[in-house]
Amino acid sequence: MPTVREHPETLNWVGKSIRRIEDPKFLRGRGNYIDDYSVPNMLEVAIVRSTEPHARIVSIDTSAAEALPGVAAVVTGAAAAEVTDPMPDFGPSPDKHVWRCLAVDKVRYVGEGVAAVAAESRAIAEDAADLVHVEYEPLPPVVDWHDALAEGAPLIHEALGSNVPFHRSFVFGDVEDDYAEADVVVSDVLYWGRSGGQPLETVGAVADYDLGSGMMTIHVNSLTFTSFLFMLAGTLKVPSNKLDMHPHPAGGSFGAKFWEVKTAAIAGMMSKVTGRPVKFMQDRLDNIANGDHHGSDRRYEVSLAALRDGTMLSMKVKVVDNYGAYIQFGVGHHGNSLAQAVGPYRMRSIAYDVTAVLTNKCQQGAYRGFGSEVGNWVLERMVDLMATELDMDPVEIRRKNFIQPDQFPYFIPTGNCYDSGNYEGVLDKTLELADYHGWRRRQAEMRAEGRLVGIGICTCQERSVFSATEFWFWFDQPVGVTSSPESVTLDIDAMGAVTATLYSNASWGNSPETMVAQFAGEELGVDPSEVNVVYAGSNQGLPATGPGGSRFTIMVSGAVEGAANRIKAKAAKIAAHLLEANEDDLEWIDGGFAVRGSPDRRKDLGEIALQAHLFKHSLPDEIDSGLEASFVHDHPYTTLPNADRTDLGVFYPFVGHASHVAVVEVDPDTGKVEFLDYTAVHDCGTCVNPRSVGGQVIGGTVQGLGSTLFEEFVYDGDGVLKTPSFAEYLLPSALDSPALKVGHQETPSPYTPYGIKGGGEAGRMMAPSAICAAIDDAVGIRVRRLPATPERVLDMIEAAED
Amino acid sequence: MKSPPFEYKRAEGAEEAAALLNELGSDARILAGGQSLLPLMNLRLASPAFLVDISRAGDLKFLHIDNGSSGASPLHVGAAATQRDVEMSAHTLRVAPILAEAIANAGQVPVRHRGTVVGSIAHADPSAEVPAAFLAQGGSVIAQSLGGRRVIPSEDFFDGVFSTVLEEVELVASVRVDEWPEGSGHGFRELSVTAESWPVAIAAALIHITDGEVDRASVVLGGVGSTPLWRPEAEAILMGSDAGAEAIEAAAEAAAAGLEPPSDTFGSGAYRKKMARVLTRRALADAAERAGAAERAGGKQ
């Protein structure tokens, strides 16, 4: 167990909704996004995308494209395979479902790249791409999970011998005993449709390969996972110490730029081929069809066992996940589900059977929740079903099963630890803020007028700060890494001004600079608005993982704390010398050291810094010049899975909680859902900047609303992508989004600096459950398939009438 | 997503535009607001060799009420008049409020700042708002060619998906929207999956009531066929009725009868057919209420 921290009672900067440090540049249109970055002599790339869902590539004629004035190179997949190795793949048996930056031999989904063109401008590159003639020999497409599993199904990857790259049955606890003891078992079949982050900015990279030095420099708005960049170096066949990545702010990610590596690989490959700097900026068509970041696409058979009094005992989950043509992150998405598999409830056991299938769709990636949002939705669907079965109030069945505040740290059957919580506190706050009982009264009146008004509530977990072990417990042998570090360097210049250097691609709509500045302000007694935050290139980098799995704020808080402590240790020596005092008699107060009991005898950090920088020879010999320190903050609480994987260890231990109440009205004739009210109360421990947390909650809720009601990457039965652009893939507009009432409760984590828990995936992990429960309540029949489009809801209403 | 190359030509007037179309042949397209055409070109779903820009043609940038010889005063909309200008105009609110309502539902404001009413009609998207409203209220299309102008009644103009009876060498110079007499009311309803997405289905309706009885009606559906669909069967049911709930329900049923709408990701054909009935009912209820109110107001004078 990690050390239980004592959190300071008063904080100067943590907890204040200060203005964000990153905003002025964005507000002025000076964000320095990747597409704003250009270098002289730069080429631009366009991709020839497959028009076929599944086909052999018979031939590719590039001659007309190459002849077009302004075209520098046309590179087919086969040619690219001569200068690159396969793409980094964290999945099981990557050699059996080889993934390359451009397809070789055959294409596996509509939109997969078959050739890349580099030209003097993007427009010319697209003109040339249109002139590349690809001859395909169509193969039968496999789109549906069921067809992929059928005997004799066409194979997506022949080397794999089936379309199932992974299957495993986990049993955590005495599932069968618990089912035998249960009075009631409810079961259901549920479908979660494929949606995705679709940030307004696509992924881009500017690569410049220097033939003289062998350096590959790539500017990029993706790849937060900087500790793993050596894998990209491998793909590009450059030594790992000759790859230097420079981060640019991402214009939104939501997971989609966590590790979108193909864009950088293609840019790097084309720079190597042409000997010139190359920009590859995906357009929206590339991003939707070929961006490697579609979300979960799952079918569940699930049951829940309980006693007559509503005590929930156990759950059996059988899930098939349609991963698409490749499986870059393995089934890490299910590790996320298992981190909070029993939600906030005292369930004793769970069986989890997961089958990954490959089909002719674009592969999955990361989307806000990384699969755990689906687990939340399924669990909450089942809790509601059990409440109906037992004729219990949906609030009361939850309250009855909550893990109690005195039970923390609490280990769930899968092995993960929940650090702290007060779930009833959140629930009560939510009911009050939502005026839940008032709405129940109003609902009765509105129903009497014939209106379909429904109220839905959910109580969900938000696990935060993944440990890398979640990527290897799928295998029998430990295969990999055990931490996911984050680093920072703090430098105090001679004037006492603070610069913080970050080592990951941290800016993607979260507030990394504000967080770091607030922590530096807290630790060093400076005003956060005066902290300068910069980003290092990876080649000069310390270990870093970046945002993802709601980890960054916590991890960087520990890094800042550690670096600040090192600075203070050196500063104390200098102060002791200057004050002619014993170091042990000094205390850190208000941004400086003072002699205990004599507050007037003090040296501020600025005075100390001046001495440290300029007066080395006036100081004791062992003190060298300068005042800077780095700190690598490793994952604070990870334990390893056991050998038979009946206990997965602790891998996602800082667990927030939230309760949402949605009030909807359904149009009985059209099936359209309108919001009458929406309330969200979150507990992510200590809020560093409450306004920012609120912004994450609201934005995440609206994304959850999109996944629930209309967002979906639709492939028809023939494998044709029916939603290739923003005309078909729908984003929620302001008019589709409710005005939220947002509340916070703060139950600190005992294990993190200040007691912070992650909150970045908030909202999207809860909204689908609350909204579906509200629709159920309005129309009297259960939502089983997302998105619940107007047509599907109308079908439900008509089925309820029959 | 960059447009394929093309040559841009600017026409200062309708006749110059017609002359350019005549000269350039089938490779030329008219560019007015470009809010439908330029996205298609960026997507490389359209690749005309020439664009003839009429957005600054002085003789096409107008919006006024004609003084008709027969007493009717149609709204006359030039091909360069933007949707936003037409939407906000007092002329439109007086003569064709259904058109203002349709435009308000069509695309976002910044798109309506460039997009034109005539361009939307000429583009002939069967799911678009403006063609449906235009056809419902009725009027005519004035087509310009090198040889002169001809007038095409609105009910004859649309002949397929993105297709009209316009000849290759013709452009739409303007449209006239007929004025309906006092005592008329309109209804315009559409259903879309999100507030800003393309409609699943549209119903546009007008009725006129004299002495409590419907003596003129028009019902048009969008999004359920290859063109905006005029539904005379529904109109026949309304004629002579009191435009009460029963008549409206029967008319809505008739409007949806026999439809075989296309399917897409927003909704199946079967759903569209149901929505055609629902939206017709709602649009007619709005129209009846407004017509009744108008008639009552007229009676008091």
Place this chain on the structure above:
Amino acid sequence: MNTSSHEISLTVNGRAVEATVESRLSLADFLRRELGLVGTHLGCEQGACGACTVLVDGRSVRSCIMLAVQADECELRTVESLAPGLAMHPLQDAFHKHQALQCGFCTPGMLLRCLELIEENPDITDEEAREGISSNSCRCTGYQYIVDAVVEAAEQMRQ
């Protein structure tokens, strides 16, 4: 393939600009690539998302689906015009205060659309602001803080 170039003269953020542009060059690419005004962003290039919104003759327009040549003789405003000096525009200040942005990518287009809304309706309400900004997608904020910022900026600008 046919292509042609055209001389245009226009005013961009108060400055006269003369340029020769290819027919197919979009106004957004003209601003970004020819004038270096990269605050105008491209999100979808089909007029759906609004990230490229600029003001043309005072009206909000999708610059990805307007040709540069069509901007001839027009007066353009981009986000770069809002605060040419050290002080931010009241609307930018309200966005900053209310955290009406996260990743910042929709922000330039959103600011210009909001400026238009406030100029048209100085007493704008929450509901009117919400309806007005439905023209522009924001994937981060869920819009609520933008509504807050617009209403407060309108108040500030009335004074």
